[in-house]
Amino acid sequence: MILWELFYSFFLIGAFTFGGGYAMFPLVREQALAHGWLDAAQLVDFVAVSESTPGPFAVNMATYVGAQTAGVPGALCATVGVVLPSFLIILLVARFLRAFRDNRIVRGCMSGLKPAAVGLIASAVLSVALTVFVPDAPALPSLTEPVFWVSAAVFAAAAALLFWKKPHPVAVLGISAALGVAAGYALGL
Amino acid sequence: MTDRGKDLVSLFLTFMKIGAFTFGGGYAMIPLIQKEAAGKRGWITEEELLGVVAVAESTPGPIAVNAATYIGERVAGFPGAFLATLGVILPSFVILLAVSYGLRAADGLRAVRYAFLGLKAGVLALMLRALWTMFCKVPKKAASSVLMAAAFLLTAFVRVPAVYVLLGCALAGLVWSLAAERRRKP
Numbered sequence: 001m002i003l004w005e006l007f008y009s010f011f012l013i014g015a016f017t018f019g020g021g022y023a024m025f026p027l028v029r030e031q032a033l034a035h036g037w038l039d040a041a042q043l044v045d046f047v048a049v050s051e052s053t054p055g056p057f058a059v060n061m062a063t064y065v066g067a068q069t070a071g072v073p074g075a076l077c078a079t080v081g082v083v084l085p086s087f088l089i090i091l092l093v094a095r096f097l098r099a100f101r102d103n104r105i106v107r108g109c110m111s112g113l114k115p116a117a118v119g120l121i122a123s124a125v126l127s128v129a130l131t132v133f134v135p136d137a138p139a140l141p142s143l144t145e146p147v148f149w150v151s152a153a154v155f156a157a158a159a160a161l162l163f164w165k166k167p168h169p170v171a172v173l174g175i176s177a178a179l180g181v182a183a184g185y186a187l188g189l
Numbered sequence: 190m191t192d193r194g195k196d197l198v199s200l201f202l203t204f205m206k207i208g209a210f211t212f213g214g215g216y217a218m219i220p221l222i223q224k225e226a227a228g229k230r231g232w233i234t235e236e237e238l239l240g241v242v243a244v245a246e247s248t249p250g251p252i253a254v255n256a257a258t259y260i261g262e263r264v265a266g267f268p269g270a271f272l273a274t275l276g277v278i279l280p281s282f283v284i285l286l287a288v289s290y291g292l293r294a295a296d297g298l299r300a301v302r303y304a305f306l307g308l309k310a311g312v313l314a315l316m317l318r319a320l321w322t323m324f325c326k327v328p329k330k331a332a333s334s335v336l337m338a339a340a341f342l343l344t345a346f347v348r349v350p351a352v353y354v355l356l357g358c359a360l361a362g363l364v365w366s367l368a369a370e371r372r373r374k375p
Binding site: 012016022041045047048049051052053054055056060064068072082085087090094107110111113119121122124127150154158162176177179184185189 | 208209210211212218237240241243244246247248249250251252253254255258259262263267270274277278280281282284285286288289290292293299300302303304305306307308309310311312313314315316317318319320321323324326327328332333334336337338339340341342344345350351352354355358359360361362363364365366367370
């Protein structure tokens with residue numbers, strides 16, 4: 001039944017994610033943790049992989065979670081699930097595109113959905129921050145632990161780069177991975 | 190081959206190229222879709238493409254998938270929509286399957302472990318940057334701020350399922366905007 005669960009969960013994710021990209025992450029996180037498919041740390045790894053490979057983030061995430069959970073059939077079910085809602089809805093609205101966009105009901109719902117998506121992402125970012133900096137929660141990180149300082153340094157470097165210039169996300173991930181490898185060998189973690 | 194057959198093949202191949210060569214998805218794909226589907230092939234006009242992007246924002250799902258389905262449908266009906274959508278997701282599907290098996294084989298390698306230590310911190314920075322951009326785009330209105338704060342608090346501390354939060358906020362936005370409309374023209 002895991003295949004059905006994958007399909008159904010990703011169908012829901014596809015149906016409730018507006019705007020794509022990170023907007024789907026809070027929902028993927030919720031479903032994956034609730035079903036016990038992944039733990040919080042693996043999820044962050046998955047985001048890194050999905051961001052550094054080509055293609056839509058949602059499709060990458062679905063294929064990857066599906067493959068890790070139930071092999072090729074799992075990947076297929078999750079990917080079809082995440083794509084199906086947009087496919088069907090666009091087929092329905094393709095003929096009266098402009099009328100749909102200007103519809104007052106659609107506009108009204110969107111005026112609530114946009115801020116809600118930002119709030120959901122903020123809560124997901126908070127949980128990712130906890131996963132990165134407080135991995136053994138509820139135990140606080142020990143400040144003598146080199147892993148904590150490597151994470152803090154890489155985060156500071158990546159954030160500074162991102163807010164200062166607008167580098168490509170793949171470049172930021174490449175630099176972060178290289179810093180992690182360098183620090184890991186240098187400190188013998 | 191018939192004209193329709195040619196259209197179907199080129200829809201599939203063009204969208205496969207778009208899927209294979211854009212990183213990050215979403216808005217990153219729009220310039221390439223513009224170049225391939227509007228410029229080179231003339232399947233839709235630039236203006237229509239902007240309309241598609243606007244609609245993609247108000248329909249669920251990845252923008253690339255929405256655009257592929259829409260353009261495919263316009264060019265060649267249902268088979269076109271199907272093949273364009275299949276094309277845009279196929280590269281992701283194959284690449285991520287390969288990465289999934291590759292990383293499982295490499296599990297336990299020290300270099301991979303170190304790389305993911307750095308990647309986790311980098312992803313956090315990327316998400317924070319994306320969050321900031323989205324936050325700046327939210328209209329500075331009381332209604333938006335209340336919904337944003339409510340969505341954050343309900344999911345971060347009360348653990349209300351995200352789907353209910355989204356449904357509630359969509360309804361609140363609808364009621365709010367219809368009420369505002371009524372106030373404007375009494």
